[in-house]
Amino acid sequence: MSDSRTATDHAPYDALLLLSFGGPEGPEDVVPFLENVTRGRGIPKERLAEVGKHYFLFGGVSPINEQNRELLAALRKDFADHGLDLPVYWGNRNWAPYLADTLREIAADGHRRVLTLATSAYAGYSGCRQYRENLADALAGLARDGLPALRVDKLRHFYNHPGFVGPMIDATLAALGDLPEEVRAGAHLVFTTHSIPNAMADSSGAPDDPARDTPGGAYVAQHLDVARLVAEAVAAATGAADRPWELVYQSRSGAPHVPWLEPDVCDRLEELHAAGAPAAVMVPIGFVSDHMEVKYDLDTEAAAKAAELGLPVARAATVGADPPVAAAVRELVLERAAAERGAAVDRRALGTLGPSHDVCAAACCPNPRAPRPAAAEQ
Incomplete structure (x- = not known):
């Protein structure tokens, strides 16, 4: 183009x-x-x-x-x-x-x-x-x-467009720089996104979506691919090739008996501290901006849990x-x-999953309660 x-x-x-x-x-x-x-x-x-x-x-x-x-x-x-x-x-x-x-x-x-x-x-x-x-x-x-x-x-x-992933990499590096120097090298990267019911996660994406070739459906697979991209770029920039990273979840709601994606970010911070992690950087890759679920669930609730534990944490900015x-x-x-218009298109995307589809299939990400009409689908 x-x-x-x-x-x-x-x-x-x-x-x-x-x-x-x-x-x-x-x-x-x-x-x-x-x-x-x-x-x-x-x-x-x-x-x-x-x-x-x-x-x-x-x-x-x-x-x-x-x-x-x-x-x-x-x-x-x-x-x-x-x-x-x-x-x-x-x-x-x-x-x-x-x-x-x-x-x-x-x-x-x-x-x-x-x-x-x-x-x-x-x-x-x-x-x-x-x-x-x-x-x-x-x-x-x-x-x-x-x-x-x-x-x-x-x-x-x-999610995997360079213009989205690049700012996340920069924000993660900036957050690492906010940690005390003595714990920076060993800090874990804790990538966060909104928890959803397991059944909804399993049905996410189109039936033929490459992201659904991995267990957990497209929602989990796409987040894992972005987390890996950011973690690898941060490792290359900091020289810490063995820096641990993982995907965790936040903002769970709904009935307690319904299984949702885990682990919860606060629970995982507690486990990391118990395992001897020196520090953590929370990276909210699932959110475009610093809205309430970032301001409260991470900056308030998770930060309070880390302070209670005595675990140094920093939070990466969203791309905004x-x-x-x-x-x-x-x-x-x-x-x-x-x-x-039928023209040739360069569809840029990073990672292993490639660019997403333009038009959703009728079976994409089904309504968990009952089928309803949806715009912009085949």
Whole structure:
């Protein structure tokens, strides 16, 4: 994609949608936000107020909306700086600006072919298919209201794109530098991501996805591949080829009797300390930005556990709105546009799994409760 035409040619797409989870922006928003998240599950308000205590510790404000504003600005700046005349919109699943309202705005502005960037880099129900179900619901609402039809496609999973992995490597090296010098050389790398039910992990990815050739499904395989890439790059940069690393999980929720991915990060820190590990660096590879599950589960809860143990820890930053991330999104947009036009495409990806598919199969990452329509699938 190096010639002058493909460098800025986003046809047939005429808009990009940044699609995210959303979060409360004040104490009065917390319970209504959690009602949106848990709609249909019959959870009483009193229980939601208890669940929302993490948000109240931060003034009832989730960092995610401000971080999405920063990413939105970074994308618009990168596109403008590189002559890519593609408007960028933002919509959320669970809080304002709501996805349905944003799609109405896109339609009112005259756009008809929309690419979507979800703020989740990996395969899985919550990180991919559920967003596509939300898109299907919102598009059905437009149709019911007699509004112009939109075609919405989704950018491929970008977990192994160089623009995503590179900033993680830099952030891990920076976090290592934050540790006391005497423990730095022996520090373990503890890569973290959101725990999900084992059954959901096992069914993640398309049936023919190469990532599902390994036990645990695509969700686990993709995280392991990224963790290995970062660990190998850090080893090369620091000369510590035998530095231990592993993938652990955080933010478990749901019924206690349902098996979820383990080990939990706090449990693993305790085990590392008992085994004599001198220090650890927590690397949240499963998260695009420092939202509540990073700020509370790692910076608050896991940091408190490490302090209780006397285990020195540092936490690597998430990729956020770093310029390489915005540049990677631009590359993914142009890549997908070129593929839609039938042009040859250089699909960059690191690791062993290769670039993810552009269009999800109907059997991808099935809904754990009941089948529902999803946009952007075969």
